[in-house]
Amino acid sequence: MTPEHARNVTVDLDLHGVVGIRLVDPSPADVTVVQRQLALVERPLARDPDVVVRFVDDLLISSLRFVEYQKSGFTDDGFYVLRSGKRAVRVRIAFEGIGDRCEIVCQRGVRAVPFLMSIVIMTALARGCVPLQASAFAYEGTGVLVTGWATGGKTEALLAFSARGARYIGDEWILLTGDGRRMYGLGGLIPLHDWHLRQLPAVRSRVAASRRMLFGGGRGIDYVHGVLSRGPLGRSSPVRMLGAALPALRRQLNVQMDPADVFGSGSGPFEGVPQKVFLMIGHDLRSYRVDATEPGDVADRMVAANLYAQQLLFDSYIAHRFAFPKLRSKLLERAESLQLGILQRALAGKDAFVVRHPHPCDLGKLFDTMAPHCAAPRASSVPDAVAGPPAAVREMNFGIELHV
C-alpha cells in the first residue's frame, strides 16, 4: 500500500439522489469494494452525505469491552463490529446515527464494509423510500416489481423475462419511492444456479468455461451420491455426511453474473415505474398459477420479509443497545411501522398478484403464467385509499385454511 494514495481523498456515491455516501481516504481497492457492494459509480454529491465511511490504516481500540466475545464490543468512543461473516474485522459503526448521518470507520483493505447495504437502505427508509426484497424489470413498457421471501423465485421471474426482451431494473433490493411512482435497482450481480443456466443457453455461453466445469463437477457429486446412497453403503456415515453436505454445496454452486451479460443490450438505466406487483411463492406441487390479491396484503407480508432479510443488522443493534443503552436509534426501532406505512401507500392502487410455482421451476412456464398479467397497465394508477384488511385474501390465504 503506498502512503500517498489516500490522504484527504473523498469519493462520493449517490444512490438515485436518495442516499449520499461519502468515502473518506479510501485506497483504490476500498473504492472498488464499496462500489461492488452497492453497485454504484462515483458521482459527486451536491449535498451533505448521509453515510460517511472513513478509512484508516490502523484502527486502534483501547480498553475494549466485549458484548459478544470477538464479535462485537465497545469503548468510550463507540461500538465496534469485530466479525464480518467468518472474518475478523475492526469497524466502528455509529448505529444511533443511521438515517441521519451515520459514520463508519474501518481499516483499509476490508473485503466488504459490514452492514453497508443495510445501513444504506435503512437511510433510504428515513428519506421516505421503502426498500423491498425484490427484483424488477420493464417488459413491453410495463414496470414489473417481483417480491417474495428470500428464495421465493424473484430471480427466476427476472430470468424468465430476461430471455424474452425485458429490460433489467434490479435484483435483490429494490427501492420504491413513497408515492409509488418510481423504483430503483440496488446491488449489482445476479446469482445464477446451474439449473438456471441450463434453461438459458445464451447466458450459459457467456459463463467462463471454468465455472461450467465446476457446475459439471457439482452434478457429478450429486450423481455419485445418488448411486452410493442406493447401494449397500447407503447408510454408512461417509455417504450420509456427503448427503448432508450436498445442499450447502449446491448453494455454493452459483455464478454471480453482471446484469448486462444476462440481459444483453437491454440493461440500464436501473429505474422504472412500478405498475404490476407480483408476490412469488414456491410450492411443493407441479402447478403454476397466478391469483389476484390486494396490494395491502403484499405490503403486510413483505414488511416481515424485509425485516427477516435485515436480521443481522438488528442483531447488531441489540448488541449496540447492550453497549450503549441510552443511545437509541429511533429509526431502527420504528423501522417496521415506517416500512408498513410507506409500503401500503406506495403499493396502493396497483395490480397485485400471487404467483405459485414449483421449485426448481421451468422459466418458460413461469413466463407464460406471469406474462398475461404484465400487459396493459390500468388507465390511471392514482392510488385509491389504502386497502383495508383484505378479508377475501385472509379466507383464501393462497388455498390454505388455517385452523384457528
Add this chain to the structure above:
Amino acid sequence: MLDSQPFADQAGAALPAPAPPGEHRETVADAGAPTVQHTTVDYDIHGVVGVRLVDPAPADTRFVEGFVGRLRQPLGRQPDIVVRFVDRISVRGIRWLHVGQSGFGRRGLYVRCEGARQGWTCMRLDRAGARCEILSEIGLGFVPHLDPLIRLAALRRGFIPLHASAFVFAGVGVIAAGWPHSGKSSSLLAFAERGASYVGDDLVLLSGDGRRVLGLPRPLELSGRQVDGLAVARERRGRARLVLDRAARQLERLSTRGLLLHPGDSPLRQVLGRASSALQRRLGAQLPLEALFGDRVALEARPRTVFLMMSHAADGACVEPGELSVSVERLAASVQRDIRGLEYLYLASRFAFPWLRNELIENAGPIAAGLLRTALADKEIRVVRHSYPPALTDLYDAMRPYCGAPDGPEMSR
C-alpha cells in the same frame, strides 16, 4: 379455485407406544379426532412454566430432559408448551419459505429439524408463550425453539428469563448475568469450588418482584478450558483427553495472542482460531451437578447481588458499580437477544399468516425492561470486567467482596 391437495398430517392417528416406567397415561381429547389414549410426560419448571410431551420417543424425552433437567412431574394445570409427537408429518403441497427446510401450510409453519435424525415439525407462533403447541415427528431428539419458548412463557408469567448463572454463597443469593462467553458459568464454577450452592446456569428465572430466582437442575455444560480449570472435572476425564486439552489451549494462545505479530485478520490466525474453537467445542463435557455441588443444589434463592459480566481486552478482573437504569436496559437487550431465533421464525410466520400476531414476541424487550425495573430496584448491581478466558481465581477474588463474605467491605444498602 383452491388447491385440492390437502395437507395430510397424521396427528393423533398414531397409536401410542407402551409407557415406560415413570410415565403416566391419560386421555387427551384431540380436536376433531376420536379420543385416543396418549402417553404424556410433563415437566414443571417450579410452577412457572409447564411443558407437556405427548407420545414422545425416548430420544425426545432425553432431549427435553437434557434441557429442563429432572423436573418430570405431572402438571396440575394447563401446560404452557405442548409438544405432540406423531409418526409422520406430510408436507405435500407445502408453500416453501426456504426450499426443503421450511414452509407454511394448513397447520402453520413447518420447519425441518435435525437431532438424532431429520424430520419435520410444525407450529403456530400466535400463541407462543401462552399455550403453544408444537407438532413433531417422533424420535427427532430435538424440539425446535424450546429455549426461547420457555423464556417467553416465563415472561408471560411475570418472570424475567435471564441469561445468567445463579448461586448462593455465604448465605447471599447471587446472579451473574451476561451474554454468551461473558464469564457467567465461570463465576459459578469459581464459587462452586469454594462452597457455593447451585441455583441455576444459563437460563434462570427472576420473579418480577425480585424476591425469587429459579434455576434448572440440568448437567453443567463445560468447555474444554473450564474442565481443565476444575479439579473435579479433571479427575473424571482420562489422561489422553487432558493432553488434547492442553494442546487445544496452546492452539488458542497462538491464535489469540500477539505471538505471530500478525494483524487481526491474517489468514493464518483465522485458521488457527477456527481450529481452536472447533477443538474446544469437541473437548467440552457435561458434568452432573452432584459432581461439583454434592447436595448443595438449591434451585431457588432470594437474590441480593446481581453481577453484569463482560469480558475486556485487558488482563485481570475488576468490579465497578452498575447503574440501575443502564443495567435494566442491558439485561432487557439480553432477554431480547435470547429469543431472536424465535423472532426470525415469527417474521416467517408474519409473511405466511400476516394476521396472526403475537404481542408477547413483539414486546418482549419492553416487557422485560418493565419487570426488571422493579426486580432490580433493591439489588446490589455490579459490573464485572475480566480477561477472556477468565481465570477462576481472578473472578472469585474480584467478586467475593460483594457476595456477603464476612471479610468483604461494608456494603451500602
